Amino acid sequence: xxxxxxxxxxxxxxxxxxxxxxxxxxxxxxxxxxxxxxxxxxxxxxxxxxxxxxxxxxxxxxxxxxxxxxxxxxxxxxxxxxxxxxxxxxxxxxxxxxxxxxxxxxxxxxxxxxxxxxxxxxxxxxxxxxxxxxxxxxxxxxxxxxxxxxxxxxxxxxxxxxxxxxxxxxxxxxxxxxx
Amino acid sequence: xxxxxxxxxxxxxxxxxxxxxxxxxxxxxxxxxxxxxxxxxxxxxxxxxxxxxxxxxxxxxxxxxxxxxxxxxxxxxxxxxxxxxxxxxxxxxxxxxxxxxxxxxxxxxxxxxxxxxxxxxxxxxxxxxxxxxxxxxxxx
Numbered sequence: 494x495x496x497x498x499x500x501x502x503x504x505x506x507x508x509x510x511x512x513x514x515x516x517x518x519x520x521x522x523x524x525x526x527x528x529x530x531x532x533x534x535x536x537x538x539x540x541x542x543x544x545x546x547x548x549x550x551x552x553x554x555x556x557x558x559x560x561x562x563x564x565x566x567x568x569x570x571x572x573x574x575x576x577x578x579x580x581x582x583x584x585x586x587x588x589x590x591x592x593x594x595x596x597x598x599x600x601x602x603x604x605x606x607x608x609x610x611x612x613x614x615x616x617x618x619x620x621x622x623x624x625x626x627x628x629x630x631x632x633x634x635x636x637x638x639x640x641x642x643x644x645x646x647x648x649x650x651x652x653x654x655x656x657x658x659x660x661x662x663x664x665x666x667x668x669x670x671x672x
Numbered sequence: 673x674x675x676x677x678x679x680x681x682x683x684x685x686x687x688x689x690x691x692x693x694x695x696x697x698x699x700x701x702x703x704x705x706x707x708x709x710x711x712x713x714x715x716x717x718x719x720x721x722x723x724x725x726x727x728x729x730x731x732x733x734x735x736x737x738x739x740x741x742x743x744x745x746x747x748x749x750x751x752x753x754x755x756x757x758x759x760x761x762x763x764x765x766x767x768x769x770x771x772x773x774x775x776x777x778x779x780x781x782x783x784x785x786x787x788x789x790x791x792x793x794x795x796x797x798x799x800x801x802x803x804x805x806x807x808x809x810x811x812x
Contacts, residue, residue, distance in 0.1 A: 522726060527767045594736055620740045627765035629723035629737055 526627055526646040533560075533637045534625035538615040541592045541600045548615040550589065550637070557667045559660075560635040561611070561651075562591045562623060565599040567631040573650035574607055580656050581610035586664055590614035593623050593631055636660060638667040698746070709749045716745055716758055721772045729772050 528534075533550060540546035550560070561577065563570040581588055590611035592600045597616060604614070617623055626635065636645040645663050647655065704710040714731065720741065722733035730738040730745075741762070748758045762770045768780075776784060 524723065524767055524769050527764060620736070624740060624744060624765060627767070629766065
């Protein structure tokens with residue numbers, strides 16, 4: 494009896510393990526962010542479109558907002574851009590861009606040619622702000638609540654599906670809370 | 673004339689190595705001037721994971737992020753931060769996974785213990801199978 498059950502139990506355990514671990518939808522390189530539930534790091538950087546202006550998230554206190562990390566060098570960001578433009582049209586929450594390790598001229602050109610979904614884009618040339626946010630790739634997108642806490646991080650290009658299923662419910666909850 | 677030329681050469685050489693010129697006391701080889709700090713820098717860099725190429729340390733990786741994180745470590749060392757403070761800075765922002773060798777802590781017990789547990793399990797199974805075999809009558 495046991496001769497049969499034990500290997501069978503081991504087999505079932507392996508099946509469960511593989512179903513979880515080999516799931517093609519899982520991004521094995523995605524790391525959970527330790528920023529979740531903690532205050533969003535403050536930044537004050539120049540506006541990528543106008544170096545004389547400052548873009549700071551301290552002015553967004555009390556608002557739910559999205560921070561989208563991108564760069565003109567990032568192929569996946571190019572993929573994501575159209576979805577962001579569509580999403581921005583919905584005018585649900587402000588989308589703040591963090592232009593990471595980029596060249597100002599190229600970023601300007603990119604936004605002019607492809608369209609600008611951002612309320613403002615902060616120019617993080619040396620990457621220090623990105624380090625504060627624990628950014629390790631692009632695109633990465635953070636959701637910040639009214640209390641200025643990071644409540645969600647999405648690693649991967651955002652699609653309409655992701656927006657509808659992952660972001661909108663969280664944004665709705667965050668908008669209700671603290672209202 | 674020669675002094676002006678010299679000044680120009682110096683300015684030119686620091687422009688050629690922008691990463692090392694302005695903000696840190698590094699020499700022409702990109703090493704920290706303080707020998708002890710340089711040694712600590714090398715050690716710490718070997719213990720931090722490059723999250724872009726996740727099987728490399730920031731000491732080995734050429735990714736932009738690794739370069740930025742090495743700069744960060746250098747700056748913190750020069751500012752007098754301890755090794756623990758530097759590791760905490762990194763894990764606060766990137767999580768435990770940024771430590772290349774998982775720290776010895778209750779939650780990482782499984783990672784460290786798994787090979788030994790597997791070994792014990794293997795030995796136990798071999799033992800049982802060997803005993804069973806020795807009990808069976810020999811084939812004629």
